[in-house]
Amino acid sequence: MPLDILLQQILNGLVQGSVYALVALGYTMVYGILGLINFAHGEVVMVGAMVALSVSQLLLAAGLPPLLVLLLSLLAAVAVCMLLGYGIERIAYRPLRNAPRLAPLITAIGVSIVLQNLAMIFWGREYHAFPQMLPSSPHILAGAVINEVQITIVLVALAVMTGLLLLVHRTRLGRAMRAVAENPSAAALMGVDINSVISITFMLGSALAAVAGIMVSANYGIAHYYMGSILGLKAFTAAVLGGIGNLRGAMLGGLLLGLIESLGAGYIGDLSGGFFGSNYQDVFAFFVLIAVLVFRPSGLLGERVAERA
């Protein structure tokens, strides 16, 4: 494969990886604090995109300038998703905190089915064109093409991730979060309000999901009620790849998975002698997932913890 196409695949991979990283952070934060896979997280991403879609259509029709519309629809999506995250935790997870593991997992599946179908009822089955609010003139970079939307995605993802790291490591709230993740009962004894820390964690994760949802839709120009589930699954893979519960791991895992997918899809035709095409792109994430879980279940940056007998 020529070098410029290779570079193109890497750029595409980085853009997609930034999105995965943001979504993966949501999984990893909840997992770190509750030890639970928030199955409904992918649907939160979808809701974020859909809300942004509706708000931006409305405001653009009212004649507001595109950049302002983008900002407002982002705010709306973030607000709705935070509320949603809060609600999911209160309804589906909090009552089951001491239940057997299977129980919250099943309610989570329930929540994601409900969200998906509510979205289908609200927004219909069809693919919606996502309004273009950033200029998307192509720039040529050493033979590869990248546009403003993609540049913005990578930059915003970087900014958000840096902000999150600062929040977790430099603030009182972050310290409380880490304390709850380490040992909930001890944190409670030290006066940390566990319930609100958990709520805030869900809300933060959901805010990131909203941002990611807008990014995906803006990048592909499409929003759809079904977009969340496969994206969620891949982002979860990214979180596992990096080491679930580990923030930096989620970021690394997201970027890596984006690259693996993009390069894999680009080369699979050559590698399999044309038998498999790029329509197998979605399979890579699952193979990565299975491989990581089998060979290094703690992920790239995770520590292996021995069980207490």
Next chain:
Amino acid sequence: MRNVPDSLLHPGKRNAWLAFTALALVLLALPFATDALLGRGWVRIADFALLYIMLALGLNIVVGYAGLLDLGYVAFFAVGAYCYALLGSPQFGLHLPFWVVLPLGALLACVFGVLLGAPTLRLRGDYLAIVTLGFGEIIRIFLNNLNAPANITNGPQGISMIDPIRIGGFSLGSTHELLGFTFPSVHLHYYLFLCCTLLVVFVSLRLEDSRIGRAWMAIREDEVAAEAMGINTRNIKLLAFAMGATFGGAAGGLFAGFQGFVSPESFGLTESVMILCMVVLGGMGHIGGVVLGGVLLALLPEALRNGAGPVQQALFGKTLVDPESLRMLLFGLALIVVMLVRPAGLWPSVQRRRELIADDGVVQQEQDTVYDSSK
């Protein structure tokens, strides 16, 4: 006293026999009664309900007995169905007999189960859920895409004109006259599926009350303790996984032969979730509950399909929500509500009911590690 019939001395036993006989008669007469009262379409629905019950019972071995959450169960159903479809249709011009392809499909599903389970069963429960979910998707993606460059699965169009189930010279695909009764194809399938379902129930009951069944439940209760008691947890879990997969594969073969057509669409995540719903809603680990869950969830969508449209028409003057999304919406809500309000399901076994309501520390202890047992 000598002349008093045994049944009078044991009224409980007699009642059980009466109930059993009544149930048998109802099950035997069901297709004819349904046909006469509701129409032939409902006999077909009953056939599908039986298939779903088989699937739910198969999944129950994995989820209910051994406590392993499998979200890609439908993949095994797909393997069985496609095995039948590929070997008994014009796709490759192969028309192998039913009694070859059905066991072969079950066996192949079992092999897939072992291949998937062997590396992943040491993972903790929620990881297993994700891996199985991913596996289900992989199978579906392959079925969807293995039509080019070499056409194996015929892609999204699926495979049609699949041979009907034929036992000896007796084809279930056509109407037969027996003992003065007319048996249309759907009725014949009903009886075949009923037999298969009863067989699966029998197998489940026998397994539940056996050395292997106890080992499964011990693993579900506390895997570390189970292993310390000498249970080779990996093999025993694999056995549950393989058994479940085998039932799934067999049900898939029956499905293909009955429907005459398979396509990747029938094997999505939605189907996996639906089967899981049957197990969870009915009552994990309790055969009666699982059967109840299967019956309810197989019939509910049909009732919705027939009822929801007209009701909405009457209320709002148009169809606001299509029955399909209403069905899924209700499934999702049911999963949440049941877990919150009745965590052991609608009809739980006595033991399981007590378990899911109480919060015990045993489960909590496993929170800190990816592995179930340390390396």
Next chain:
Amino acid sequence: MTAANKALLELSGVGKHFGGLAALSDVSLHIRRGEIYGLIGPNGAGKTTLFNVVTGLYQLDEGTFTFDGVAYAHCKPHVLAEVGIARTFQNIRLFANMSALENVMVGRHVRTRTGIWGALTRHAAARNEERAITQRARELLRYVGIERPHQTLAKHLSYGEQRRLEIARALATEPALLALDEPAAGMNATETESLKALLQTVRASGITVLLIEHDVKLIMGLCDRVAVLDYGKKIAEGVPEEVRRNPAVIAAYLGGEPASPSSSGEEVGVEE
């Protein structure tokens, strides 16, 4: 050495690390066939870690571990259960939602054979085996003194009964070595007394017992020999009387102040 006092379990130079922390270092001990061997030490001394190494839950990092003359490094717990090491857990780990009887029946798993085919057909051999399992389980429940209906769920038993049920379940595996992790924890004086009697019966039946315990009275009154762990090292070993007077042991328990031997007896083993 005669057959009677030959080592059943022998550890030499055993080490186990968690990250940088040495939970066990260079621990050697040998447990003779037919004795009751006590393992004591302050909290965090590595007793349970040692237990987990012996029962396969942890793999040792250094040293060797032989049982009945065969080396078993890096074996899974179920293998060790099969060769004859059975255990109980410090924080009771019963199959909470199975009946008392079923819990013990699970213990018979490793000594029985019926597979899927037997379960389905219930052929004569399978039926006989199942009957034998049930019968043996009932015997064991009576043996450890559980009087309640055997169908009672494990979690509905009293605390003392749960401890005994764990012992019954372990005995069901026909162990040569019964390893008990603080079996008297949380028991009252009467319960402890009957536990002591039970363990003496168990030993009399030819089973070797390895015991971790905090109740010093129980250890001293029951054990033939005692080893003391502190910070992952063995600091003393011998008959109870000797160990009790050992200055290093007293220091470990009381924090570096060797007390006079005569007054130390009751203090040893007091936990803060």
